[in-house]
């Protein structure tokens with residue numbers, strides 16, 4: 001299966017086969033990353049601009065490292081250090097980056113649709129690193145990659161995504177990818193943050209974390225996105241934690257091999273108990289490691305690289 005897209009804006013735009021192509025290519029690149037010589041020349045001579053208008057640790061740094069692994073040159077810019085601060089439009093800024101011969105632009109922006117807006121107007125590849133509450137495609141991919149790596153498959157796996165679904169781009173990308181690959185997804189949270197309008201996406205809805213503990217193969221805890229909420233959606237953090245937090249007591253009810261996931265950044269003691277985050281079953285740091293392999297694969301494929309199978313790099 002060939003990947004014939006210059007951009008990655010939303011997992012909703014792609015077929016299950018295309019998304020599996022990314023996961024398989026990421027598996028191959030994870031193998032490369034475990035060798036002594038981790039760099040390949042695939043993007044030598046290309047320039048990637050990391051354009052983050054919202055804060056990030058994991059995504060920005062892993063895109064930077066991914067570009068380095070592929071031998072690309074990398075420039076990082078932030079909103080405060082760009083002429084957006086002086087009133088330049090997003091498109092004008094992006095066109096100037098392209099005029100400086102940027103081949104790939106990785107963008108994180110508070111507005112849903114910003115990555116697609118640029119992708120449709122630029123020749124450069126545009127990769128969405130999170131657009132408002134819309135999608136965070138590489139997070140969805142790295143989550144699915146981690147599930148497949150740890151459990152061996154995705155089809156039929158029961159995944160509970162718990163928390164602030166309404167404002168979560170991570171949840172939307174996870175829902176798109178996991179349902180396409182045959183997982184059984186349940187969204188869990190208060191009705192204000194998990195409205196019934198999500199049902200047509202092919203998911204179950206539950207309003208109590210206690211309903212899903214024993215049956216889940218994966219439990220993915222999300223942060224409350226205070227920065228995107230414009231009013232109070234639950235009585236308070238204490239109430240939320242008591243009703244939806246993965247406490248030590250609740251964690252004891254999980255299946256023996258249940259994966260505990262979190263996209264980060266975590267609010268320890270709110271959506272997840274600190275000991276649970278660091279304890280048995282937690283794959284939170286594996287997710288971060290896998291994010292690098294996934295981002296290498298995305299940059300490589302969007303630059304015209306041929307899809308790879310994992311065995312291709314096992315020598």
Ligand code: CP
Nearest residue numbers: 056057058059263264
């Ligand atoms: N998961 C995630 O997007 O983390 P950062 O905000 O640190 O990039």
